[in-house]
Amino acid sequence: MRNSRGVESTAISKGGSEMFSLRVFVRVALVSVGLIVVGLAAGAPFMTP
């Protein structure tokens, strides 16, 4: 992959970028699930008759 100045990025930087994206994705997913759990714990709407 080349950057805007036409310089090829190194394997290390590409790997780091992928790891960073994966980390952000996992974090967003977990926080989203966490928020849903907060809602369920606070209101327990699924436990209504």
Added chain:
Amino acid sequence: MTAPRAFAGLYTPGPLLGRESPVLRALWIAPVVLSAETGAIYLLPASILPYALPTAHILLLPFLLLNLRFIGTRLILAGLMLNLLAMVANGGLMPVEMSAVEAVGKHDNQELIVGDHIDGSKNVLLAREDVRLRGLTDVILLPVPQPFTRAVSLGDVAIVVGLAVIGTSLAWPRLRQPG
């Protein structure tokens, strides 16, 4: 603002969902409370539920108080307190009326007894005239077809709005309260 930067508030270092996470502190409390509530509903005798369920709800307070810097958390806290108020005012369980149970359609009305806990729920079936603080109880019917129909309370609505506000403030950190 680009999509990655929109979630800049989530980039902060720290163990995922851990106590030191600066995003939402002590988020681990939520699944613990949810497990306690679910376990209480399905495992405890109905006579203990009026004490166990409000107590389980109170266990969520530390999480909410630790995250008061989020405006949405304050809404969730308000919703939780409204639900707790309705439950305590009606003996410990959230009251629901037969009309709401019929609209939801998950239970056979013939098997339900007014004044008894409804199996698999946090609710007690009460006659309309016996419900205290009726406006705070599960009287709002979500306008969705069965089997997704739910009877929810004003507190539940505040909680959902609070969650939406938190989600937005995580995506756009400028909406977060300072401090």
